[in-house]
Amino acid sequence: MNKFLITALFPALLLACAVDAPPVYKERDAPIEARVEDLLARMTVEEKVMQTVQRTYGKNMNPNNVERETRAVDPLTGSLIYRSPSPAYRNRVQREAVERSRLGIPLLFGFDVIHGFRVIFPVPLAQSCSWNVDLVRASCAVAAREAKLSGVDWTFSPMIDVARDARWGRVVEGYGEDPHANAVYGAAAVRGYQGDDLAGDHSIAACLKHYVGYSLSDGGRDYHYSDVSPQALWETFMPPYEAGVRAGAATVMSAFNDISGVPASANPYTLTTVLKQRWGHDGFVVSDWGSIQNLVPQGVAADEREACLQAFTAGVEMDMVDDIYARHLPALVEEGRVSIARLDEAVRRVLRVKFRLGLFDRPYVEELPDDERFLRPGDVALARRLAVESMVLLENKDDLLPLAAGAARRLAVIGPLARDSVALLGSWAGHGEASDACSLLDGLRARFGGEVTHARGCDHDGEDTTGFAAARRVASRADVVVLCLGERAAWSGENASRASLALPAIQERLAAEVRRAGKPVVLVVSAGRPLDLARVAPLAGAVVMIWQPGIEGGRALADILSGDENPSGRLSITFPRGAAQQPAYYNQRQPARPGSGGYQDLPAGPLYPFAHGLSYTRYEYGEIALSSDRVTRDGTITASVEVRNAGDRPGDETVFWFVSDPVASISRPVKELKHFEKRGIPAGGTRRYTFEIVPSRDLSFPGPDGLRRLEPGVFHLRVKDRVATFSLVD
Ligand code: GLC
Numbered sequence: 001m002n003k004f005l006i007t008a009l010f011p012a013l014l015l016a017c018a019v020d021a022p023p024v025y026k027e028r029d030a031p032i033e034a035r036v037e038d039l040l041a042r043m044t045v046e047e048k049v050m051q052t053v054q055r056t057y058g059k060n061m062n063p064n065n066v067e068r069e070t071r072a073v074d075p076l077t078g079s080l081i082y083r084s085p086s087p088a089y090r091n092r093v094q095r096e097a098v099e100r101s102r103l104g105i106p107l108l109f110g111f112d113v114i115h116g117f118r119v120i121f122p123v124p125l126a127q128s129c130s131w132n133v134d135l136v137r138a139s140c141a142v143a144a145r146e147a148k149l150s151g152v153d154w155t156f157s158p159m160i161d162v163a164r165d166a167r168w169g170r171v172v173e174g175y176g177e178d179p180h181a182n183a184v185y186g187a188a189a190v191r192g193y194q195g196d197d198l199a200g201d202h203s204i205a206a207c208l209k210h211y212v213g214y215s216l217s218d219g220g221r222d223y224h225y226s227d228v229s230p231q232a233l234w235e236t237f238m239p240p241y242e243a244g245v246r247a248g249a250a251t252v253m254s255a256f257n258d259i260s261g262v263p264a265s266a267n268p269y270t271l272t273t274v275l276k277q278r279w280g281h282d283g284f285v286v287s288d289w290g291s292i293q294n295l296v297p298q299g300v301a302a303d304e305r306e307a308c309l310q311a312f313t314a315g316v317e318m319d320m321v322d323d324i325y326a327r328h329l330p331a332l333v334e335e336g337r338v339s340i341a342r343l344d345e346a347v348r349r350v351l352r353v354k355f356r357l358g359l360f361d362r363p364y365v366e367e368l369p370d371d372e373r374f375l376r377p378g379d380v381a382l383a384r385r386l387a388v389e390s391m392v393l394l395e396n397k398d399d400l401l402p403l404a405a406g407a408a409r410r411l412a413v414i415g416p417l418a419r420d421s422v423a424l425l426g427s428w429a430g431h432g433e434a435s436d437a438c439s440l441l442d443g444l445r446a447r448f449g450g451e452v453t454h455a456r457g458c459d460h461d462g463e464d465t466t467g468f469a470a471a472r473r474v475a476s477r478a479d480v481v482v483l484c485l486g487e488r489a490a491w492s493g494e495n496a497s498r499a500s501l502a503l504p505a506i507q508e509r510l511a512a513e514v515r516r517a518g519k520p521v522v523l524v525v526s527a528g529r530p531l532d533l534a535r536v537a538p539l540a541g542a543v544v545m546i547w548q549p550g551i552e553g554g555r556a557l558a559d560i561l562s563g564d565e566n567p568s569g570r571l572s573i574t575f576p577r578g579a580a581q582q583p584a585y586y587n588q589r590q591p592a593r594p595g596s597g598g599y600q601d602l603p604a605g606p607l608y609p610f611a612h613g614l615s616y617t618r619y620e621y622g623e624i625a626l627s628s629d630r631v632t633r634d635g636t637i638t639a640s641v642e643v644r645n646a647g648d649r650p651g652d653e654t655v656f657w658f659v660s661d662p663v664a665s666i667s668r669p670v671k672e673l674k675h676f677e678k679r680g681i682p683a684g685g686t687r688r689y690t691f692e693i694v695p696s697r698d699l700s701f702p703g704p705d706g707l708r709r710l711e712p713g714v715f716h717l718r719v720k721d722r723v724a725t726f727s728l729v730d
Contacts, residue, residue, distance in 0.1 A: 023038060023042070025103075026360070037348075043347070045330060045340075046330065049325060051076075051105065051346075052312075052325045052346055053318070053319055053323065054079040054081065054321060055074075055079075055081070055321055057084070057093060058084040065290070076105075077107060078350055079107060080093070080110070085117075086151065087150055087368070089151065090150075091365060094109075094363050095364070098363050106354060110286075111155060112428055113147045115143070115426070116430055116432060116550065116551075117146035118432060119146065119376075119383050119550075120383070120437070120550045121139045122426075122553075123172050123173070123428075123547055123550075124158070125172050125176060125547060126387075126547030129390050129547070129570060130386060130678075132386070132678055135382070135385060136188050138192065138382055139383070140188070140189045141192040141195065141202070143155070144202055148204050149202070149366065150373060153204055154357075155204050156286075157206065157207060157209070158186045158193075158208065158244070159210065160241065161214050161237070162174070162176075162178065162179050162236050162240065164215070164574075164583045164584075165220040165582055166530040166579070167220030167529075169222060169494060169498070170215070170493065171573065172426060172493060172528030174215070176573040176610075177572065177585040177586070178572065178586075178673050179235070180239070180673045181676070184243070186208065187243045190208075190244055190249045193206040198353075198356045199356065203357075205250035205353060207249070208240075208249045209252070210253055210288055212228075212233065212270055213232075213264065214257045217257055220579075225257070226258060231702075233259070234704065234705075235702055238706065245280075249283065251283045253286050254271060254287050254291060254316050258298060262300075263295055263300055266310040267315075271316060278706070282352065285318070287311060287316050292307050292320075292324045293322040304327070307324060311324075312325065317349050317350055329343070375436065383550050384552035384559070386550070387555075388556045388559050388567075389568055391556060391560055392544070392545040392567065392613045393544055393567040393569070393614040394575075395523075396542045396616075398541065399616075400520055400522065400541035401616065409479055410450065410452075410477065410479045411448055411452045411481075412452075412453050412454070413445075414471045414510070414514055415457055415510065416456060417485060418454060419456070420439070421435075421438075422488075422489050424553040426492070426528055427494070432550075432551065437554070438552060438555050440482075443553070444482060444554065446558065447555075447559070451478075454474070455471040455473070456471075457470070458471075458506045458509075458510045459506065461506060464506070465513075468509075468513045471514055472514065475517035475519055476519070478519055479520075480520050481519050481522070482522045482561065485507045485511065485523065485524070485536070486503070486524075486526035487526065487528060487529070489548065491528065498529075499579065501578055502531070502532045503531060503533075503536060507536075512539060522540065522541065522544065523540035523543045527547065530574065530608075532578040534578065544567070545569075563616060566649055567614065568615065568654070568678070570612065571609070571610055572610070574608070574610050575609075576606050577602050577607050578602075580599070581606065586610035587669040587670065588669060589667050590668065616647065617646070617647025617683065618645075619646065624717055625641070626638070626717070626724050628726065629725070630726060630728075630729050631695055631727070639724065640690040640691070641688070641689055643681060644681075644684075644686040645682060645685050646684075648683050650682045652678055652679065653678070653679065653681055654678040655679075655719060656673055656675075657676065658719070659715055660715065660716040661699070661701070661711075662713075662716065664701070665709070665711060666701075668701060671718055674697075675691045675698075677689050677691075696708070712728050
C-alpha cells in the first residue's frame with residue numbers, strides 16, 4: 001500500500017483501532033501509572049470525590065463506633081468497611097460497583113484483621129514477647145489468606161504505636177514499649193499481609209496505624225490530648241512508621257489524637273511533608289473512624305466543612321465513615337478552596353492501591369466454603385506455636401515448673417479465667433469464635449489427664465465470695481493449684497483505659513484464699529496489658545503471663561506447664577508496680593541523679609523489667625567480643641557473644657543488644673535496643689550470636705527535625721550485664 005493511501009486512511013485506521021481497543025485503564029498489561037492517569041482523566045468531580053469516601057457494610061461490632069448501618073451501597077463509593085465473612089456477599093456488592101457504575105471502578109473492602117481473621121492468634125502485645133519475627137509474619141500471612149478469601153482486600157493493621165502507659169487500653173494492639181521492636185514487627189506484619197505481590201491471591205493491603213503519637217494520650221485515657229515533643233516524635237514514635245513505609249505498606253491511618261495541639265488527621269507536617277515528601281509514600285492515608293469530624297470538638301475546625309478542608313489539604317485521602325468528604329468536597333472544589341490538582345492527587349493514590357491490588361482485573365473472589373477457607377490444621381498449629389512462644393515465665397521458685405506428670409497427679413484449676421474462652425481471644429478478634437478456642441481448663445485436662453478438678457472461685461470482678469469454699473476444697477485435695485486470673489477481653493482495647501493495673505480485689509482475695517489450702521500455686525495471668533501483680537505473685541510458686549493467647553491458648557499453656565515446651569517469651573513491655581509507678585519503660589533518659597528521686601512509698605524499679613522472662617534451662621553468657629574498639633562513620637564493628645545452654649533441655653534464647661551513648665549533644669536514653677535475635681540451643685550446646693554495628697543506623701539519633709545526627713565519642717554495647725566499650729572516631 002503506497003504512502004499516500006496510508007496517510008489518507010490513517011485517521012480511519014486510528015479510529016477503527018480506537019473503537020475496538022479498550023480504554024487503557026482496562027488494559028491488564030498497561031503500566032499501572034498509565035492506567036491510573038487514563039482513568040483519572042475520564043472521571044467527573046463527583047466520581048473523584050466518591051473515591052475518597054469509605055462507608056460501612058454489615059453489622060457493626062465495635063461498640064465505640066456507633067453508626068447507621070448502610071445496607072444500600074452507592075456504586076461510586078471508594079471503600080467499605082466490610083464486616084461479613086462471606087465472599088459471595090462481597091461479590092454481590094462488588095458487582096453493583098463494577099457493573100452498575102459508569103467506569104466500573106471496584107470497591108476496596110477493608111476490615112480490622114488485627115491478630116487473625118478466623119484463626120485468632122495471640123494479641124499483638126503477646127506476639128511481641130515471642131521475639132520470633134518469622135512467626136509474626138507467618139501469622140499475618142495466614143490472616144491475609146483467610147481475609148482475602150472472605151472478601152477483604154485491606155486490613156487496618158499493623159498497629160505500631162509505641163506504648164508505655166499500661167492504663168491505655170490499646171497497649172494490647174501494638175508491639176510493646178520499644179521503638180526498634182515495633183519497627184521490626186511492624187515491617188514483618190506488612191510483609192506478611194502484602195506478600196511479595198500486592199495482587200497475589202492471598203495478599204491484602206496493610207495499614208500503618210495510628211499515625212502518630214496516639215499512645216501518648218494523656219493519662220492513658222483514650223482519645224485525649226497527646227503532648228508529643230518533636231524529639232519524642234522522631235526518637236520514639238516515628239521509627240516504626242518509617243520502617244513500615246520502607247516495607248511497602250500500601251496505606252496509613254491518621255490517628256484521633258492531636259500532636260501537641262495539631263490533630264494527626266489535619267497535620268500537614270506528618271501527613272505530607274514527612275510521609276509523602278520525605279519518605280516517598282505513594283499509597284494513601286485513611287482517617288480513623290470519624291477523626292475528621294472530631295476536628296470540630298478538638299477545636300481546630302469551626303464546622304464540618306472546615307474540618308473537611310483541613311484534613312483533605314493536610315493529606316488525608318480517604319474519609320472513614322463520617323461522610324464529610326462526600327458532603328463537603330464538591331462545594332470546596334467548586335469554590336476553588338480545594339484544587340482539582342489536590343483532588344486528583346488524592347484519587348490517584350486511591351486508584352493506585354486498587355490497581356496494585358489487582359482489583360480492576362480480578363474484582364471478585366473465589367467463593368470457597370468455610371471449611372476450605374478457615375482453620376486449616378497448619379494454621380491452627382501456627383497459632384499454638386506462636387502462643388507458646390508468646391507466654392512469659394515471670395517466676396519459677398524452686399523450679400516448681402514444669403509439672404512433672406508424677407508429682408502433679410491431681411491438678412486443681414481455679415479462677416474466672418479457667419473457662420473464659422472469650423478472654424483468650426482478646427479485643428479486635430475479627431471473626432474469631434469462642435467455640436474455636438481451647439479453654440485453659442480444657443487444655444490442661446487434655447494434657448494432664450488424671451484428676452484435673454475445677455472451681456471458678458469467683459467472677460472476674462464484683463463482691464461475691466460464695467465460690468471461695470468450693471475453691472478451697474478443690475485446692476486442698478490437689479497436689480498443685482493452677483490459679484487462672486486476669487482481665488475480661490473487653491477490659492483492654494479501644495476506649496478501654498483503666499485507672500488501676502491491679503487485678504480486681506475479688507481475684508486477689510481468691511488468691512489468698514486458695515493459698516491458705518497450703519498447696520503449691522501456679523499463677524496463670526491472662527490480660528491485654530501488664531498488670532500489677534505485686535500482691536498476688538508472692539502467693540505463687542510460679543507465675544506465667546499468657547496475655548490473650550488466641551484460640552490455642554489452653555493447649556499452649558498445657559505445653560508450657562507440662563514441660564513439653566520450654567518457655568522462651570521475654571517481656572516487650574515493662575510490668576510496673578502499679579499505675580502509680582508509670583511511666584516505667586526501660587529506655588528512659590539518663591537522669592540527673594541516678595538511683596535517687598524515686599517514690600518513698602514504692603521500691604525502686606519495676607516489678608518485671610523489659611526483656612525479663614525465665615526458662616526451664618539455664619543460659620550462660622560469655623563476654624562480648626568486638627572486632628575493634630573503634631569505628632569510623634563508614635566502617636562497621638562486629639560484636640559477638642557466646643551463649644551456652646547449661647541445662648538438660650533444649651531452649652530458644654533471645655539475645656538483646658542495647659547501645660548506650662553516655663555523652664552526646666543532647667541527653668540520650670540510658671540504653672536503646674538496636675538488635676535482637678532468637679535461636680535454638682540444644683542442651684549443653686553453645687551458640688555464637690553476632691551483631692554488626694553500622695554507625696549511621698545504630699549509633700546515630702534524630703534531632704527534633706527528624707534528621708539523624710552521628711556524633712563521635714564513646715559508646716557502650718550491652719548484653720544482659722555484659723558491657724563492651726568502643727569509640728566512634730572521625
Ligand atoms: C476504630 C479504631 C481503628 C479501627 C477503625 C475501624 O475507631 O481506632 O483502629 O481500625 O476504627 O474499625
